[in-house]
Amino acid sequence: MKILQPGKISNLELRNRVIFAPMGYNEGFSIEGHDYFVERAKGGAGLIIIPIFASEAVELSGESAFLNEESFDDFVKIVEDIHSNGAKVCTQIVPGYGAISTDSKNYDVPVSASAVPSIYNPSIICHELTVEEIRAIQDGFRETVKLTKKSGVDAIEIHAYGGYLTDQFLSAVWNKRTDGYGGDVKARARFLLELIEIVKDECGEDYPLIVKYCPDHYMDSEGYRTIEEGIELSKLLEDAGVHLLHVDAGSHGMRWYIAMPPIYQQEQIYQLKASEAIKRAVSIPVAANGKLGDVEKAETALEQDKLDFLVIGRGLLADPYLPMKLAEGRPEDIAPCIGCNENCIGRVSAGDHISCTVNPTVGREAELELKASKSPKKILVIGGGPGGMSAAIDAVKMGHHVELWEKSTRLGGMLTSAGRPSFKLEINYLIDYYRTQLLKLGVKVKYSTTATAESVMKSGADAVIVATGSKPLVPKNIPGIEGSNVVTGIDAMLDRCTLGTNLAVIGGGLVGCETSLHLTPRGKKINLIEMQPKLLPEPIFAMNEMMLAGMIYSDNNITVHTGTKLLAINEESIEVEKDGQNLTIPCDTVVLTMGLKSENHLVKELKGKISVYAIGDCQEPRKIADAVLEARRTVLSL
Known part of the structure; x- marks a missing residue:
C-alpha cells in the first residue's frame, strides 16, 4: 500500500x-x-x-x-x-x-x-x-x-x-x-x-x-x-x-x-x-x-x-x-x-479536553487502559447495542469469560435505525467493526434471547452488565396517540410500518430531523412539529446543528413548525397550538420522535441478587459516547 x-x-x-x-x-x-x-x-x-x-x-x-x-x-x-x-x-x-x-x-x-x-x-x-x-x-x-x-x-x-x-x-x-x-x-x-x-x-x-x-x-x-x-x-x-x-x-x-x-x-x-x-x-x-x-x-x-x-x-x-x-x-x-x-x-x-465517541481512552490513555485481570470472571452482558458490544469486547480483552444476550436477531441496538439514512452510513461501519471484534475474540452471542431475572440467575454469571437501552417515549395523555395511524420514528426508519404520503413528525430534535430527511427522498411530505422555539433544542455541537438545520430548511418537502404543541391526533389530521391559537394540520401518518425512555426493569429486578451494573441508555437516554465510556469504566471496575 x-x-x-x-x-x-x-x-x-x-x-x-x-x-x-x-x-x-x-x-x-x-x-x-x-x-x-x-x-x-x-x-x-x-x-x-x-x-x-x-x-x-x-x-x-x-x-x-x-x-x-x-x-x-x-x-x-x-x-x-x-x-x-x-x-x-x-x-x-x-x-x-x-x-x-x-x-x-x-x-x-x-x-x-x-x-x-x-x-x-x-x-x-x-x-x-x-x-x-x-x-x-x-x-x-x-x-x-x-x-x-x-x-x-x-x-x-x-x-x-x-x-x-x-x-x-x-x-x-x-x-x-x-x-x-x-x-x-x-x-x-x-x-x-x-x-x-x-x-x-x-x-x-x-x-x-x-x-x-x-x-x-x-x-x-x-x-x-x-x-x-x-x-x-x-x-x-x-x-x-x-x-x-x-x-x-x-x-x-x-x-x-x-x-x-x-x-x-x-x-x-x-x-x-x-x-x-x-x-x-x-x-x-x-x-x-x-x-x-x-x-x-x-x-x-x-x-x-x-x-x-x-x-x-x-x-x-x-x-x-x-x-x-x-x-x-x-x-x-x-x-x-x-x-x-x-x-x-x-x-x-466547549473548553473540555478532547475525547472520542468510539474510543473513550482519548485524553485518558493511562486511566482507561485495559490490563489483564488478576481474577477472570464469567460476565454476562445483556443487550447488543454500542454499550453492550463495547463492554463485551473490553471484558474479553481483559481475560474475562463473556457471553452476550441480544433479544433481537441482530446486533446494533439503536445504531441500527441511526445508520439507516444515506447521510449516516458511517454508523453501519461501526456496527460491522463491533460485530467483527466479537467474532474474532470468540464472544458467544445468543440472539433472540430475552433476559429475565430468572434466566440471568440461572446463567452462572459472576457479574451482569445490563445494556438494554431505551425505547421510544409515547406520552399517554394525548388523545389519539394509540391510533393505527401513529408510528414511532424507529419503526419508520427500519421500514417496520406502513406510511402514508403526508406525514406529521412530532419532535424536532436530532432524531426528528434525521427521520424527516430520511423520508422525504422516499416521496413523503412532512410537517415537522417542535414545541420549543427552535429546531434541535438539545445540546448539539454548533457546526453539526448548523449543517443539519440547513438541510432541513432547504428541503422543500419539509415544513417546520416551531413553538408548536401537539394537542390531539385524529385519523387524517393533528390538532396543535401555536401562539395561543389552535390549528389543524392534515396528515395521514403521525411519526413520533418525542424522545426515549430507559428500559431498566431488569436492573431493578436483579439488584441485591447478583453483582449487576447498568450502562448506557438503560440508566438514562443519552449518546453513544456515554454508553461506550460507561462500558469501559464498568469493565475496569470488575
Whole structure:
C-alpha cells in the first residue's frame, strides 16, 4: 500500500504517509497531553503535529497550548517520547484567531487584518491590527520558533486555515488594508511570507516547513478565495521555500465546507478536489485532510496522485493504531470514525479536553487502559447495542469469560435505525467493526434471547452488565396517540410500518430531523412539529446543528413548525397550538420522535441478587459516547 511507503518532506524522512493532524489537547503538555500524542506515535503514524499558539502579545492563547520557558521541559519530554516510538514531530504554530474570536488581549473586540465584522457575531466590528501590533505578533512567533527548534522538533507548520488570523490577511473578504499588507494576492500574503522568512532565518533554508491553508473557500461571494487564486497563492508559497503544502478547504463560519466535515457532509472528500488542483500546479509535496481515515478512499487518492501525504485527525482518535493495523494486514480491526464531531472538536470548543465517541481512552490513555485481570470472571452482558458490544469486547480483552444476550436477531441496538439514512452510513461501519471484534475474540452471542431475572440467575454469571437501552417515549395523555395511524420514528426508519404520503413528525430534535430527511427522498411530505422555539433544542455541537438545520430548511418537502404543541391526533389530521391559537394540520401518518425512555426493569429486578451494573441508555437516554465510556469504566471496575 502506498499509505505505508516512506515519504520525505525536504530532508525529513517519514516511515509512512500518515500524518496525525494538529488536534490539540486542552490541558497542554500535561501527563494526559503527553500520553495523548505519544499514543498516536505508538500506533504507527509517521508525523505527529502538535498545535501551539504563537504569541500572546495581542491575543490570549485560550484553548491552545502555549510554549514558553515554563512549559518547555514538559514539551521536550513529549518530543523525546514520540521520537522513541519511531515518529517525527512537527509543531503547528498558530499566529492568531482574529475575527473568529470574541475579544482580544487589549480590546473588547477581536482583532483582524481590517475593521471587518466578527465571523460569528457580525454586530461586532474587529480592531484593525496596526503595523506595530503585527510586528509584536511576529516577534512572539519568532520566539516560539526558537523554542520549537531548541526542543528537537523535526518540522514547523504555519497555521493559515480558513477564517483564522493569517487567512484574514490572505483573503480579500477580510483584508481591506491599503498599506503594504493589503492589495493583490501577493500583498495580502505579506504577513504569511514574513512568517516564512522568520522560520528560514531561525531554522535554516532546508528545515522542513509546512503551511496549512485553504486554496478554495468554496464560497461564491466576492472576496472569498477561488481555486484559481489558491493556485496563485500556492505558487507564491513554493517560491518562498515551503516544503509541504497542507491543503484544507472551506472556512470558519460556513454551513457546509468546514475543516472537519461532520457525518452529514456526504460530498466525497472535497479537500481532495483542492489538493488535486494544487498538486498539478506545484512541484513540492501536497498533503490533505478531511475524512481520510477511510483507508480505501485514502489509498485511492494516493494512487491517483491527488496528494502525497494523508493528514488524519479524527481517524487516529478513533483508532491510534490505524497505521500499524494496516501494516499487519488487519484493516477489519480498525475502529472507524463516525464523523459525529461531538466528543472531539465539540468538547474542545466547549473548553473540555478532547475525547472520542468510539474510543473513550482519548485524553485518558493511562486511566482507561485495559490490563489483564488478576481474577477472570464469567460476565454476562445483556443487550447488543454500542454499550453492550463495547463492554463485551473490553471484558474479553481483559481475560474475562463473556457471553452476550441480544433479544433481537441482530446486533446494533439503536445504531441500527441511526445508520439507516444515506447521510449516516458511517454508523453501519461501526456496527460491522463491533460485530467483527466479537467474532474474532470468540464472544458467544445468543440472539433472540430475552433476559429475565430468572434466566440471568440461572446463567452462572459472576457479574451482569445490563445494556438494554431505551425505547421510544409515547406520552399517554394525548388523545389519539394509540391510533393505527401513529408510528414511532424507529419503526419508520427500519421500514417496520406502513406510511402514508403526508406525514406529521412530532419532535424536532436530532432524531426528528434525521427521520424527516430520511423520508422525504422516499416521496413523503412532512410537517415537522417542535414545541420549543427552535429546531434541535438539545445540546448539539454548533457546526453539526448548523449543517443539519440547513438541510432541513432547504428541503422543500419539509415544513417546520416551531413553538408548536401537539394537542390531539385524529385519523387524517393533528390538532396543535401555536401562539395561543389552535390549528389543524392534515396528515395521514403521525411519526413520533418525542424522545426515549430507559428500559431498566431488569436492573431493578436483579439488584441485591447478583453483582449487576447498568450502562448506557438503560440508566438514562443519552449518546453513544456515554454508553461506550460507561462500558469501559464498568469493565475496569470488575
